[in-house]
Amino acid sequence: MQFLDFEKPLEELNSQLEKIKVLAEKNHVDMSASVTQLETSIEETRAHIYKNLTPWQRVQLSRHPERPYTNYYISRMCNKFTELFGDRNVGDDKAIVGGFAEIDGEKIMLIGHQKGTNTKMRQLRNFGMANPEGYRKALRLMKMAEKFNRPILTLIDTPGAFPGLEAEERGQGEAIARNLFEMINLKVPVICIIIGEGASGGALGIGIGDRVVMLENTWYTVISPENCSTILWRSWDYKVQAAEQLHLTSTDMSGFGLVDDVLREPVGGAHSQPDEMANSLKEYVLKTLAELKKINPEKRIEQRIEKFSNMGFYEEL
Structure with missing residues (x-):
């Protein structure tokens, strides 16, 4: 350990x-x-x-190398999983995995970030930072789920969308914006769960749903504490203060009304008892899907739009 x-x-x-x-x-x-x-x-x-725990300590926990990632939850939660590949345009982005899954008879589309469990796999998965083709693959799978009337579950764990020049050339911003627009109008139930890091547009690209949930020791904000420190103080040395000022913890996000639920982790973090965490996640998903399925699709979309429209502060003139 x-x-x-x-x-x-x-x-x-x-x-x-x-x-x-x-x-x-x-x-x-x-x-x-x-x-x-x-x-x-x-x-x-x-x-x-x-x-x-302080906010910075929760950030450290969210990045723990032994913390369970998407593929782990798939292996523990799903009776069946058929992975689907490619965006039908550029290629297959390994930073995002997705496919048809079955959880105790409940057939869903499961999509999530995957970081990798060793150096070689982290490089292959680009440390969970998706390129545009990753978000376009995710959207393709979401539209397929809508076609076959399958609920969607997304597992979010990324330090951000990949910021490289080649990603921008292939339309990183447009790909994420397109996902926001399409996800808000999906006719099937959508549950989004932050299982690790939830940074910026990288998280939002698969993060628009009827229920947005955080595990207890995760974070969700527009920028990482290190990058925030670099911008404000010209140094990474103030990352602890940045984590406090960003109010990025699950408690903060719940207080702001930006997430719907917070799932408790075992004492010691999700990595200390990963099977217990997977069981809790599974129970929550099945219970919430049962609730969402009772709501008329048009009503669900209306509630989703209203939920995200009410976030933040603005004034109409």
Whole structure:
């Protein structure tokens, strides 16, 4: 298990626990009392640390290398999954995966960002930063879902849309804007869940739905704390302050009315008990789809438009 900088007390306790277990096995000595005492200390320390997380610590958790990504949730939540590829124009963007899925008999279209679990796969997935063809692939799958009357589930986890020159040349801004326009008018139920990072247009490109949800230790805002710090202070050194000022946590977003629900994570983060997190996600999706299906499609679209139109502050003259 990898520990973050604010988890140093946990790392030390776990190290002591491992040493005691090795000694007990090597010398054939009963040290169960010491093991139990240390395990209790670990649980108490973890509960204390995770009860008082700062915005920057939640950002760190959202990026934890062991945090479950879209493909993990697919493998744990879905009885069946058939991946579909390509935007029928440029190519297949590996930063976004999608296809027909089945969750306990509920047939849906599932689309999400995928970062990769090792160096080679992260490069292949472009660290979850999609090109225009990724968003056009996502839209193609959404329109297919609408054609076959399948609800849509999107899992968002991206540091942003890919900002390279070639992406801009192929119409990155237009691709994201097109998705916003089309998603607001989809006739099928749409659930969007932020499972990690939710940065800027990269997140919005698959983030317009009847329900927009965040996991507890995720973030959702227009810019990453590092980039915000670079713009405002000309240095990355103020990323902690930037995270606080951006009000990017799930608690903040829920308070602003920008997300509909926040799903609690296991103590220690989603990566500490990924199966438990996947089960919670699955239960929420099935329950919410049952609610959304009862609403007339035209009414759903009307409610979706009203929901997003009411975000922010503006005045009509």
